[in-house]
Amino acid sequence: MRDVLREFYGFADFRENQEAIIKNILQKRDVFAVMPTGGGKSLCYQLPSKLLKGTVVVISPLISLMKDQVDAAIENGFSAAYLNSSLSVDEVYSIYRRIHAHSLELLYVAPERVAMAHFFETLRTVPIALFAVDEAHCISEWGHDFRPDYMGLSAIAVNFKDIPIAAFTATATAQVQEDIIRKLGLRDPFVVRASFDRKNLFYRVEKKIDVEKQVLRFVREHAGVPGIIYRATRDSAEVLSNFLSKNGIRALPYHAGLSAEERTRNQNAFSKDEADVIVGTIAFGMGIDKSNVRFVIHADLPKHIEGYYQETGRAGRDGEPSECVLYYTPGDAYKIRYFINQVEDEAERLTSEAKLAKMILYASANVCRRRQLLGYLGEKYKSQNCGTCDVCVGVYELRDITTDAQIIMSAISRTGQRFGRLYIIDIVLGKGTKRVTELQHDKIKTFGAGKHKGKDYWRAIFDELLVQELLVQEGDKYPVIKLSQHGKSVLFGKESVMANMRPEIRADIVQQVSRTEAGSHFEEFDHGLFERLRALRRGIADEQEVAPFIVFSDKTLHEMCRYYPTTIDQLWNINGVGQLKIDRYGDEFIKEIKGYLEMNPDIRMQYK
Template sequence: MRGEDNLVIIPTGGGKSLCYQIPALLLAGTTIVISPLIALMKDQVDQLLAYGIKAACLTGAQSPEEQQSVMKQYTQGNIKLLYIAPERLATSAFSSLIRAIPPSLIAIDEAHCISQWGHDFRPEYLQIGQLKAKFPNIPIIALTATADEMTRKDIIERLNLNQPNIRISSFDRPNIRYTVVERFNPLEQISSFLENQKGNSGIIYCSSRAKVDDMASRLANRGYSVVAYHAGLTPDARAYAQERFLKDDVPIMIATVAFGMGINKPNVRFVIHANVPRTIEAYYQETGRAGRDGLPAEALLLYNSKDFNWYKKLLDEKEEGVHKSIESHKLNEMVAFTQAQTCRRIVLLNYFGEHRIEKCNNCDVCLYPLEHYDGLVDAQKILSCVYRVEQRYGAQYIVDVLRGSNRASIKENGHHALSVYGIGKDQTSDYWISVIRQLIHLGYLKQNLTAFSTLYLSEDARNVLRGNVTLSLVKPRLELVKKSRQNRYARAINQTTILSYEERILFNNLKRLRKEIAEMEDVAPYIIFSDESLLEMVQTLPENRKELLGITGVGKIKLEKYGELFLDEIESFITNH
């Protein structure tokens, strides 16, 4: 509102859109929103129109007449929010339009796409960096759910933002339960999971088009209602698949990462990764599509060393340099996450720079904990070693010094003469790597991404070295029995039932009514009301318009359009029960 640039990092479902929608309504003129997916734009425009807000999108899927109509509305000042794809900026007609009538605000959604360290997406995103030069006095707000410190710096640099305000919200999504399981029979494991998710919407991610098609075929043969989505399908087929999923016609979407960038569907109850993502950013972004409405959701990751070996093979083929080094580091972080014996949420939050030591009690590690021990002495050995080698080496080198390795480089560096040399030879290399990972996850050790992941001490490490803290670590468990992991996984997926039998009947009745209205209006059901709104109606049983207006997500316009229908449904239920 003060005309300053902003970088906003808020997790999925945390209210990113409000950060530009509210200023858009308050400012004179039009706000332009640059967004990556046509389906997402249409979805957001439908939602804004349902609230009585003047919004439109300009896409290649529209006819020339429709595009001309939208541009005319822009010229006449009849649009508060105009959504465009990044490619639109390259067209001469649109460039001329915004030069003649500049917007009041420019919002860039999914801004991590512009970063070389972020997700590979579309080269057109790099054109957005020229906007600041063309419109130096127009504020730009860049938004994303996922960006580590390096990606944040890259976004600011590439967008040429002018001393932006940086707003980083908590990355925590406490309603999502994280479960990580070794993959040994994916079809059986996923089918077992789905048995506990009947009637729920969810996404299953696979790493290739062929795997998507295979998984879709196999699950369909088992009687599941699924739809496939990947870049090998025609644009019409992809749009149709996405529409069926968004409108709750099909509950399960099986897709590559081409699907779901910023997907605006709040009632996704689970996300399954049948293959490991390359980075923690990608994993966090994709799991974040579950539970946007704040209700309980599940994230199941199936991992296998074959996934990592494949990614490493692809990395080996790349040219040496900083970029390759960073990609390698991020892959190693993903490996460490799958093998972590520390609370999953602690690992994720500390990765994004949010220091947390309290366990979440909503992940597989917390719910089915491994054995803990007093790890202070082990931690002191590692931290002391890192310090004595001048914080210039990676994890494996530290382990080799601790274990008294005869490695030539250790002798050449004179590190065989250090007091820490050989003090950890009573444990295996894997044991020490496990402890180092825990110290990284807990924030006592940091890694320098641009210098081959060398380890260095954080400020908090001082207290450990001085023995001023108690430090409980997970006893490294280096051989996990598949059966025990399978049992832990089976127990982890049962959700707490939050509704009684009668309440579930009303909830389903309200969902059916919502679906009927949505089909008549040709929009996704959650645009009428979210699951959260329906759940609140079930729990409070509003009896009149005033009480219904107090429900989350029920504004005056929606009250006028749908209020009586929902009140009648609730009254009918109360009368019959």
Template sequence: MQAALDTLRHVFGYDAFRGAQGEIVAHVAGGGDALVLMPTGGGKSLCYQLPALLREGTAIVVSPLIALMQDQVEALRQLGVRAAFLNSSLDAGAALAVERAFSAGELDLLYVAPERLLTPRFLSLMDQARLALFAIDEAHCVSQWGHDFRPEYRQLTLLHERWPDVPRIALTATADAPTRREIVERLKLEEAQEFVSSFDRRNITYTVVAKQEARRQLLEFLSSRRGQSGIVYCLSRRKVEQTAEALSEKGIVALPYHAGLDSQVRAEHQRRFLREDGIVMCATIAFGMGIDKPDVRFVAHLDLPKSMEGYYQETGRAGRDGDPADAWMSYGLGDAVLLQRMIEEGDSGEDRKRLERRKLDALIGFCESTSCRRQSLLGYFGESHPGACGRCDNCISPPQSWDGTVAAQKALSCVYRTGQRFGAAHVIDVLRGAETQKIQQFGHERLSTYGVGKDLDAKQWRSVMRQLVAGGWLQVDVEGHGALRLTSESAALLKGERTLTLRAEAERLPKARREARASQGTAAMDDEATVRFDALRAWRASVAREQNVPAYVIFHDATLRQIALAEPTDLDALATISGVGATKLERYGSAVLEALSSAEA
């Protein structure tokens, strides 16, 4: 452990391990196999990078993510570590040079895509090399029931079969209990020690709002976050482009990203997001996996994700540096209907569809919950939490509830009397006594439920309908174009045998309170420290441009903030700052001190 701590300080610039990192490093460095479940931003990479430096030979890191490989290799090189990657982004000459360095024992870590690793050529190269360990990143990709199945991962069992004495460490941030069991089974990790860290990202504030005018709601959310880097997820390519355009018109630097864009455009937009401050990326889920940018301050969902795993993974791209970050989502019944239709119209088998329905139901339940969001989210992954986290909308502004039994009976009765053939919008029109052409066409103004719901406005009725669907009192008939239908549970409510408490629609927060929440928990810096911090960021940006690397591989914001607060006056003092290792001190120390001095001039 002393050797591990010395290397941690000398190379990475940290004085102590976080959580279970120390145990994992000692176990793998000693030759043991490990399965590591740790949240995004929890420090998974260090769990194999440090043992790679402690053991003889080259560590092979299997990753499906080109962007992550490139970022991590660049970050390691900044630390003086001999690292390289092999993937489709390299031309033949560059790939050959990496292979030669590997064969000559000149690399500490080599990142490889699974497709490349499984080729006879690369397997032959590994036969001739000294191997320190195998790290299998994004291990949930092995599960066919997971949210990101990659068939090549199924073949990674050959690593243990062919090199049984080389330790393996499999790592993931998103795996429920069934996925964990499948990882163990598929990768033959029955003898591996499991290290399960808390899935709780304490620095993230979770907020879910009822979708009304989603783009306006998004702009309100962003109003106090201008200049921050963030990601806005949309379900469709068209919506991605429209949202990016709308944000740009409001003076926000926003870029679109989806699979339909030209590959060069995608690459340029990703490059700008990684290398520039304050970029907002509007994207489908095609963007984000493997994005190692630590200072993403928010992730916003304009549409419902497909599962709790997807939501957790996507929101986990915010706040990887440990500073306060936001996960914001707008949700409406239409989102659920659209995703249900996508499930039913998909070409997967019935077992898979049943699983996807369950996952969607869990996410809808999370959205409609009146309890602590963090408690609900962690509970999905089998982790208990006492609730009242103080960093979710339900804890910060506890939702009001009301006896919705009569309203639910009116809604269910109206769905029944209109023939269970119509969606929520038409049913609400009937309940509120609207005079629409559709109501007249079907004669629904003659129904006994016509106009019985005038006591609630359309917004309140939409909330009632959403909660009835989420609670299983109504179901959406996807084949019937989103028509609402009664369920087996409906009768008890209609007969008055059950009562129902519903969540009240939240009122909009006053601007002052929204801004207070947006700045909640940010690190305290006075005006002078802020000037120093800004000067350090400007210096970092200049160096990053010269080297054509993301700014955060030079130093994280958290490190620059500590420097700005500590005001070191010499290299010895700078060396005590967390995140300043020996190589970075030698490479950048004098320039950092000069930037500090200039800021105070």
């Protein structure tokens, strides 16, 4: 295993969980693995193809993802191919000949292909080493991206009883995990739930004011680096893309309203660094394997945290510092809720409402972003300060809000814990609405106790108390707010409440803090050499007709720019440089590094 890892991938060690997963696959045991984007899932099913007899069949949902992964596998020294609708008839026949000749280590196919009777019969006639199901959450109706085509995959376990199945996904709640295992028919699988914590990502939320100008300012401050911007609708994606282009940004749109040819062309331009920014709807992303995306912006509120987490996970897949920014206004939530209310199935509607409520809390509560994300995904974040979100780096001020919390709680208690948030805020603000006066709640002691502060302030306090579980929300259609046991302790003065409250602060200062903190945990590198190596990589990629990151990742180039390898032996010690890539590109990169050092003789050398 380690020999293959070093020779074909150029890595000295496995990442967390990879070795255990591969060992179980080699023992022909089914596997279910939840690993975050950038956690190294593809290596877990690619590497065994060098050690097992037969072809590893990888079931992947999108054509573009297949192409990038096959290109990368071939670059690393694997015999790999894909079968999908983008191929000509002659190309399909050629792949079938390679299948029958047992000459493919990796074969990527779409779930629709697996459902075809003739393809299924073909698989019966050749040795299969493993079925790997990528993006396995697509089979679960409880997940955020259910796809009916995945349902046909349940036939694999029935018809290939002796072939192991490995299912991978970046996001799955406990309910989704159970659903995937049942529907795929996994047999006593080895289960891995890796940490969802992406330490290289910096999370922050900005108040959405003039989002086009806000995005333009951010992108200009990150000039020349790849980024993804998500918008809620096709029109807004198109408008923002055009706005950025008119202001000198190399931006392209991606949404379902474009032709398939234009979507493919735009995505390829982004993959090959011919465009810096893609402005897309959620239709964009699952098919992108680009490792050096340095930022992901959500210019509109996502519908749920699962989707938000997966979309932000497309930043920094190479492990280098990257930013995730959400521009939020409560108006976005009202728009989403309007469409949720049109859903006829009550169970589906209530589930969507509950997920939206969690997303709103994330965007509005000034509590560690990382802790909220991980908590939703069932993982408890142990540290008190993550150091890589806007809340934890001190953009917010820690304040004692005990008195204001007691005002809210008193109003809830004195009205019998039977009302929702907006009604309680009306009481606190002293609004004598018809309902308040009819129920005589304008007579209670807390009426008007908070009129010296605005409605937005009390909403923020409410969010804090809900996140800290001092208040609980019960009911789905018409939720009411009640006190938790912890909350009662605060109300009766036994405990105090601290919260991070946002002062008025310039956005550029916030951005500077986030950039500084995001990079503070990572080693610096020689930026002048990096630009030269990046240009060399781009030229090689153009000749090979592949994306530049497939030649070498940014992370590998950064390491070259720390240690300045000038011999093959030194290059061999750089992570991500395998034997095949040394044979192909080693001399060119060593020559470039030597030339740079000759021009900069004062550089102090260090070797890895």
